Amino acid sequence: MTISTTMLLIIIGCCLVTLIPRIAPFILVKKVSLPKWMTDWLSYIPICILTALIVQGMWTAEQGKLIISWHYMLALIPTVIVALWTRSLAVTVIVGVVAMALVRMFS
Amino acid sequence: MDEDQQQFIQGVRDCLPTLLGYIGIGAAFGIVGASSNVSLLEIALLSLLVYAGSAQFIICALFVVHTPISVIVATTFIVNLRHFLMGLAIAPAFSQYSMKQNVLLGTLLTDETFGVAASKLTKQTKLNASWMHGLNITAYLCWLLSSLAGAMLGQWIEEPTVFGLDFALPAMFVALLIIQLQQQAAGKLMHLLAVVGYTIVFMVVFSFIVPSHLAVLLSTMSAATIGVLTKR
Numbered sequence: 020m021t022i023s024t025t026m027l028l029i030i031i032g033c034c035l036v037t038l039i040p041r042i043a044p045f046i047l048v049k050k051v052s053l054p055k056w057m058t059d060w061l062s063y064i065p066i067c068i069l070t071a072l073i074v075q076g077m078w079t080a081e082q083g084k085l086i087i088s089w090h091y092m093l094a095l096i097p098t099v100i101v102a103l104w105t106r107s108l109a110v111t112v113i114v115g116v117v118a119m120a121l122v123r124m125f126s
Numbered sequence: 127m128d129e130d131q132q133q134f135i136q137g138v139r140d141c142l143p144t145l146l147g148y149i150g151i152g153a154a155f156g157i158v159g160a161s162s163n164v165s166l167l168e169i170a171l172l173s174l175l176v177y178a179g180s181a182q183f184i185i186c187a188l189f190v191v192h193t194p195i196s197v198i199v200a201t202t203f204i205v206n207l208r209h210f211l212m213g214l215a216i217a218p219a220f221s222q223y224s225m226k227q228n229v230l231l232g233t234l235l236t237d238e239t240f241g242v243a244a245s246k247l248t249k250q251t252k253l254n255a256s257w258m259h260g261l262n263i264t265a266y267l268c269w270l271l272s273s274l275a276g277a278m279l280g281q282w283i284e285e286p287t288v289f290g291l292d293f294a295l296p297a298m299f300v301a302l303l304i305i306q307l308q309q310q311a312a313g314k315l316m317h318l319l320a321v322v323g324y325t326i327v328f329m330v331v332f333s334f335i336v337p338s339h340l341a342v343l344l345s346t347m348s349a350a351t352i353g354v355l356t357k358r
Contacts, residue, residue: 033176043232044232053214071349072296076296108144119292
């Protein structure tokens with residue numbers, strides 16, 4: 020059970036920079052009510068951000084070229100089908116993890 | 127049992143389907159941490175105080191190659207800035223509660239609890255704080271325990287990617303996205319699918335210009351703007 024000074028500083032710093040953007044909107048919204056156009060805009064955030072987070076793993080950009088991660092793309096196919104079919108978070112996660120393990124095993 | 131307790135327990139229940147994701151990623155994080163020479167105590171503190179899945183992986187990866195502290199902290203800030211947008215999107219649903227409650231809600235907000243809350247928000251405009259606490263606290267404890275379990279497993283396993291555990295997170299995002307789209311009225315669905323398409327296009331474009339975590343933020347904001355402008 021040890022902790023290095025470097026890691027301690029990293030943890031404290033990262034804790035603060037993570038906490039502030041997490042709490043700030045809750046304080047902000049409590050103080051001021053958001054205008055209609057803003058809440059309209061925010062209503063798109065869940066769908067856009069989830070899409071972006073999924074897409075994030077599809078490729079990496081290196082020196083102006085997109086390198087597609089085929090493992091990720093292949094594992095995504097059964098995951099999407101099962102999510103559409105079952106609408107279940109738990110089942111989708113299990114199928115996704117197994118699919119990814121299989122894709123890696125056979126390539 | 128009073129109303130608040132019932133809501134809290136419902137929040138715990140609504141968290142259960144997401145727990146597999148936390149366990150998968152938490153365990154993977156513990157394993158990665160242990161193999162990056164991060165001690166058990168440090169792994170526990172990272173999960174306890176930073177509590178941000180993907181950022182914790184990045185912290186370990188940068189730490190192991192002796193990246194300056196300032197760079198690690200700045201990277202973490204950018205990676206986790208998305209919580210600001212997520213918070214803004216769901217915070218109005220809790221504005222009737224006290225400041226203390228709201229600060230606590232924000233402190234434990236994650237991608238997954240945000241996803242669950244947002245899918246509930248497609249059917250209602252206000253959310254119950256006790257329900258959200260139940261959701262948040264269950265997720266938090268599960269994350270902490272599974273990352274510790276992973277850290278102990280890490281003595282035997284070196285490469286968690288072999289088991290596909292790292293795919294638990296994207297798989298959960300897929301399920302959350304699809305559940306949200308399926309809850310929409312047919313008329314609105316086509317519009318939202320178009321917005322999904324814009325997000326993908328923006329991700330391609332921004333990936334060439336900025337690091338991927340920044341691309342996530344910029345694409346989300348750009349696609350949401352087009353969504354508002356093209357709404358009929």
